[in-house]
Amino acid sequence: MARARRGMLKAIFGAAFAVTIAPFLSWGRFLYRQEAVKEQIRQKVANISELPPNTRINFPFPKTGDPKIDSDPFRQYMLIRTPAGEVRALSKVCVHLWCLWEYIPDLNECQCPCHGSVYNPDTGVAIRGPAYYQPYPTNALPMLKVEIDENGDIYVSQLDGKVGYGREWKRDLTRIQKIAESSPDTDAVAYVPLWNPVRASRAASILKKYNLKLVKAYGYLARGSAKEWLAVDTVEDAAKMDAVYALDVMAKPRDLLRLAEDKDVIMPLLRTPAGQR
Numbered sequence: 572m573a574r575a576r577r578g579m580l581k582a583i584f585g586a587a588f589a590v591t592i593a594p595f596l597s598w599g600r601f602l603y604r605q606e607a608v609k610e611q612i613r614q615k616v617a618n619i620s621e622l623p624p625n626t627r628i629n630f631p632f633p634k635t636g637d638p639k640i641d642s643d644p645f646r647q648y649m650l651i652r653t654p655a656g657e658v659r660a661l662s663k664v665c666v667h668l669w670c671l672w673e674y675i676p677d678l679n680e681c682q683c684p685c686h687g688s689v690y691n692p693d694t695g696v697a698i699r700g701p702a703y704y705q706p707y708p709t710n711a712l713p714m715l716k717v718e719i720d721e722n723g724d725i726y727v728s729q730l731d732g733k734v735g736y737g738r739e740w741k742r743d744l745t746r747i748q749k750i751a752e753s754s755p756d757t758d759a760v761a762y763v764p765l766w767n768p769v770r771a772s773r774a775a776s777i778l779k780k781y782n783l784k785l786v787k788a789y790g791y792l793a794r795g796s797a798k799e800w801l802a803v804d805t806v807e808d809a810a811k812m813d814a815v816y817a818l819d820v821m822a823k824p825r826d827l828l829r830l831a832e833d834k835d836v837i838m839p840l841l842r843t844p845a846g847q848r
């Protein structure tokens with residue numbers, strides 16, 4: 572099973588991996604967006620009468636009233652009423668490479684047009700495509716809390732997760748700690764998502780500081796307002812990227828624990844048990 576999964580990952584990430592996606596803005600705007608989603612706002616979106624089962628409504632969150640700001644991709648959410656009548660509010664930014672997905676009522680699925688990731692609208696968890704092969708919790712769409720008052724008005728608040736990265740960011744290093752105790756000298760492979768994209772030089776310094784061997788670097792080249800998304804497997808190619816947002820690394824478990832304390836790192840997520848590649 573693990574071997575099959577590694578084979579799939581290799582097929583996905585090892586193939587020519589350069590995709591251009593248009594809807595994203597500059598580096599500075601990206602940082603601005605990350606601040607914006609931290610706001611705790613309770614916002615009315617619709618009335619339940621406007622949302623029959625198996626329908627959806629797109630909306631920006633937090634809404635400012637400024638069309639330019641409200642059209643930012645990182646503010647785009649979808650309110651979905653599932654066929655069972657549950658109401659969900661999911662970030663529209665695919666956690667694979669940030670395209671915007673669409674809800675397909677006939678299939679009761681959220682489908683990303685770029686590389687085929689498919690999400691369960693009830694849970695926001697990827698069920699097929701590249702996002703499905705990303706380790707937990709980078710395989711789930713961030714979700715807003717939904718409340719419906721006595722008048723049927725639907726309110727959203729309290730974003731759970733990080734737009735573009737995933738949901739349920741539990742800082743659980745138990746697995747790595749266990750490996751550090753049982754097999755301290757054996758290398759493990761981990762996926763390392765970063766809180767925000769960093770310059771290639773910063774990515775290189777992280778690799779060096781924590782004795783990490785690069786397996787894959789995920790980032791992009793800026794092409795005006797568009798970006799060319801890349802996954803590369805050498806430090807030299809990583810150095811050519813304008814920004815890096817995640818790494819796959821091989822390292823000793825004690826170094827992964829040190830890495831987990833770095834301010835730019837969300838947490839290392841083991842891809843394989845120690846000793847397996």
Ligand code: FES
Binds near residue numbers: 665667668683684686
């Ligand atoms: S961006 Fe790649 S599947 Fe969505």
